[in-house]
Amino acid sequence: MVEPVETGPVETPVGKLDDEQLDAVLIGGREQRAVVVVDYRDEWPQMYRELAGKVRAAVGSTALAVEHIGSTSVPGLAAKPIIDMLLVVPDVAAEADYLPALESVGLVLRVREPNHRMVRTPARDVHLHIYQAGAPEIADYLDLRDWLRVSAEDRELYASVKKDLARQEWPDMNYYAEAKDEVVATVLAHAREWRAAG
Numbered sequence: 434m435v436e437p438v439e440t441g442p443v444e445t446p447v448g449k450l451d452d453e454q455l456d457a458v459l460i461g462g463r464e465q466r467a468v469v470v471v472d473y474r475d476e477w478p479q480m481y482r483e484l485a486g487k488v489r490a491a492v493g494s495t496a497l498a499v500e501h502i503g504s505t506s507v508p509g510l511a512a513k514p515i516i517d518m519l520l521v522v523p524d525v526a527a528e529a530d531y532l533p534a535l536e537s538v539g540l541v542l543r544v545r546e547p548n549h550r551m552v553r554t555p556a557r558d559v560h561l562h563i564y565q566a567g568a569p570e571i572a573d574y575l576d577l578r579d580w581l582r583v584s585a586e587d588r589e590l591y592a593s594v595k596k597d598l599a600r601q602e603w604p605d606m607n608y609y610a611e612a613k614d615e616v617v618a619t620v621l622a623h624a625r626e627w628r629a630a631g
Contacts, residue, residue: 466606468513468606468609469513469599470511470512470513470592470596471511471512471514472511473505473507473508473509473510473511473512474505477506477516478501480516481501481505481506481518484516484518484559484561487538488518488535491534491535491538492520492522492530492534495522495523495531495534496520496521496531497521497522497566498520498521499518499519499520499521500518500521500574500575501516501517501518501519501578502518502574503560503574504517504581504591505517506578506582507578507581507582508582510581510591511592511595511596512595515560516559517560518559518560519561519562519574520561520562520563520564521566521568521571522563522564522565522566523565524565525548525549525550525563525568526565531563532550532552535561536552539554540552540554540559540561543560548568549562549563549564549568549570550562550563562574573621576624577617577620577621577624580620580621580623580627580628583627584623584627587620587623590616590619590620591616591617591620594613594616598612598613
C-alpha cells in the first residue's frame with residue numbers, strides 16, 4: 434500500500450473547467466451521458482481485486498502500487514457504478530513502460546494530462562488513474578478514501594451532494610466531477626486533520 438504524502442492546504446478552484454480544456458486532454462472528445470449514482474454494491478471490492486490482478490500482471494514491476502480509490506472503495510457509500518483505481522508508476526510520461534501493457538488487457542487511453550493519464554474499459558465501468566510516485570494527487574485519493582471509510586457523517590454528506598448533482602444534466606462527466614470540488618475539499622480537510630492526529 435502506498436503511504437499518503439504530506440501536502441499543503443487544499444485549494445480547489447470551482448467553475449474553472451471549460452470545453453477547450455477538456456478537448457485538449459480527452460482522447461475521443463467530450464461525452465454527454467447521464468450520471469447515475471447507485472447504492473453501494475457488495476461486489477465492488479471483488480471486482481477491484483480481479484482488475485488489480487490483471488493490471489499488476491500486465492505492467493509488472495512498473496506498478497509501484499495499485500489501489501482501489503473513489504466511492505466504490507468505501508463500504509456503504511453510494512457511487513457511480515464505475516470502479517476507480519490508482520496505478521502508481523515511476524514516470525507517468527514514459528507511456529511505453531505501461532500503456533501498451535494496459536491496452537493488451539483491454540484498457541483504452543481516455544485522458545492525457547501532463548501529470549496524469551486515465552485509461553478505462555470500453556464499457557466505461559473502470560477508470561484507472563495513473564500518476565507517478567510522489568504526485569500529491571495520490572495522497573488526496575488515499576486520504577479521502579480512508580477518511581470516508583471511518584466517518585459516517587462525511588460519507589452521508591458526500592453521498593447527498595453526489596445524488597443531488599446526479600439529478601442535473603451535464604455536458605460531460607468532468608463537469609459533474611468539478612461540481613463536487615467544494616464538498617471534496619471540505620471532506621479532504623477533515624481527512625487531513627484526522628491523518629495528522631493519527
